[in-house]
Amino acid sequence: MRIAMIGGGYVGLVSAACFAEFGNQVSVVEIDPDRLAALRDGRIPIYEPGLDTLVADNARAGRLSFGSDIADAVTGAEAIFIAVGTPPRNGDGQADLTYVHQAARQIARAMGDYAVIVTKSTVPVGTSRRIAEIVRETRPDLDFDVASNPEFLREGSAIGDFMRPDRVIVGLDQTAPDGGARARAVLSALYRPLYLIEAPVLFMALETAELTKYASNSFLAMKISFINEMADLCDKVGANVHDLSRGMGLDGRIGRKFLHPGPGYGGSCFPKDTLALTRIAQEAGAPTRLIEATVGVNDARKVAMAGRIAAAGGGSVRGRRIAVLGLTFKPETDDMRESPSIPILVRLAEQGAELRAFDPVGMQAARPHLPPGITYCDSALDAARDADTLVVLTEWNEFRALAPNALAAAMRGRVIVDLRNIFDPAAMRAAGFHYHSVGRPI
Numbered sequence: 001m002r003i004a005m006i007g008g009g010y011v012g013l014v015s016a017a018c019f020a021e022f023g024n025q026v027s028v029v030e031i032d033p034d035r036l037a038a039l040r041d042g043r044i045p046i047y048e049p050g051l052d053t054l055v056a057d058n059a060r061a062g063r064l065s066f067g068s069d070i071a072d073a074v075t076g077a078e079a080i081f082i083a084v085g086t087p088p089r090n091g092d093g094q095a096d097l098t099y100v101h102q103a104a105r106q107i108a109r110a111m112g113d114y115a116v117i118v119t120k121s122t123v124p125v126g127t128s129r130r131i132a133e134i135v136r137e138t139r140p141d142l143d144f145d146v147a148s149n150p151e152f153l154r155e156g157s158a159i160g161d162f163m164r165p166d167r168v169i170v171g172l173d174q175t176a177p178d179g180g181a182r183a184r185a186v187l188s189a190l191y192r193p194l195y196l197i198e199a200p201v202l203f204m205a206l207e208t209a210e211l212t213k214y215a216s217n218s219f220l221a222m223k224i225s226f227i228n229e230m231a232d233l234c235d236k237v238g239a240n241v242h243d244l245s246r247g248m249g250l251d252g253r254i255g256r257k258f259l260h261p262g263p264g265y266g267g268s269c270f271p272k273d274t275l276a277l278t279r280i281a282q283e284a285g286a287p288t289r290l291i292e293a294t295v296g297v298n299d300a301r302k303v304a305m306a307g308r309i310a311a312a313g314g315g316s317v318r319g320r321r322i323a324v325l326g327l328t329f330k331p332e333t334d335d336m337r338e339s340p341s342i343p344i345l346v347r348l349a350e351q352g353a354e355l356r357a358f359d360p361v362g363m364q365a366a367r368p369h370l371p372p373g374i375t376y377c378d379s380a381l382d383a384a385r386d387a388d389t390l391v392v393l394t395e396w397n398e399f400r401a402l403a404p405n406a407l408a409a410a411m412r413g414r415v416i417v418d419l420r421n422i423f424d425p426a427a428m429r430a431a432g433f434h435y436h437s438v439g440r441p442i
């Protein structure tokens, strides 16, 4: 099948490469000239394990190509995916649909034969129907359907998530004369390779598919905020949050995943999607108070972590040298969007701390987001050199392997604030550290 992918960002690029790997002919349209040049050169502008080889292999096999011309990509395509960005709009937190609507108009102008226009970007309820209207207004003669196919991949394990998803969600226009049957046939054919691994492909109404994405992400964000609050409670009452989370998670109705406490969730999806859901729900007159609370709890948590770091070191951070391990919002990515490290380091810098940071992959991406005056180091141990306090912000595997004695030898102080619970408390204490973690009281 011929596929056009409008947008070569995270979701667009991963989806395009995976659809090509399924044996389809995929043309990616990217308007940013630098990004396009990089992609054509085989340089992948994001850090995602395995993506470079997948792109290179499929480009070499002639199944994956990159261009800037929508008309070229759309000609002969049976499925046209919109995977452009939907950043939060300034002011109200609603998703900004400028790029989505623009893509719809450009597709309409370029389209010929029947195709399904599929939204992969996370968009508010009603957007797919609006896309259909825009296409109809632009070209009343066209034969097309719209579908919504939200993407659930996680950064850092994006390819595995795409190839072996828990489920695929497809929204169809069930009010169309054929009830969406023709679009359903196209999408079914596209996802046929997943039938082999018995991944469920669920067909539903357009609006339901759009809402399912927000509901899923918001639920996971709520789950994280829940365990974060439980961790704080564990600290106060002398309980251990890991035992608690295992004890809860083994109940099949709860599930073990996303019950790991930390400094608050970040990334390009959870903060944006939770906020957008609260706005959608308010406007619809059915406010989601649980998600409103989740947003507030998470924002407050990120800020509160700076206070926790200061308190662990005796109160004030002024003049204290703090080693910071990890800057990205999670490991295996160079993504800094909404990373908890940003509000935490802004506060520590304001309060006069001397900051030495190391991140295995995200250092370049981090600089523009962080306050000036931070020293960027070559390794974790380099960051730890003569530090009073060591703080873990992201759970990169290489930090887990750091020997307590090596840290003790490098540092001048003996305080560790491990906001991802990657170290063994007993081993750290044995090495002479005042070791603070999340929900595992001393």
Ligand code: UDX
Residues within 6 Å of the ligand: 151, 152, 153, 154, 155, 156, 217, 220, 224, 257, 258, 259, 260, 261, 262, 263, 264, 265, 266, 267, 268, 269, 270, 329, 330
């Ligand atoms: C997320 C969703 O998982 C994915 O389905 C959606 O399509 C996009 O958003 P991603 O942003 O890549 O994916 O990251 P994810 O691995 O889900 O982590 C999000 C944040 O939650 C990170 O900051 C992570 O550190 C935090 N987190 C996650 C926790 O603090 N505790 C957990 O138990 C799990």
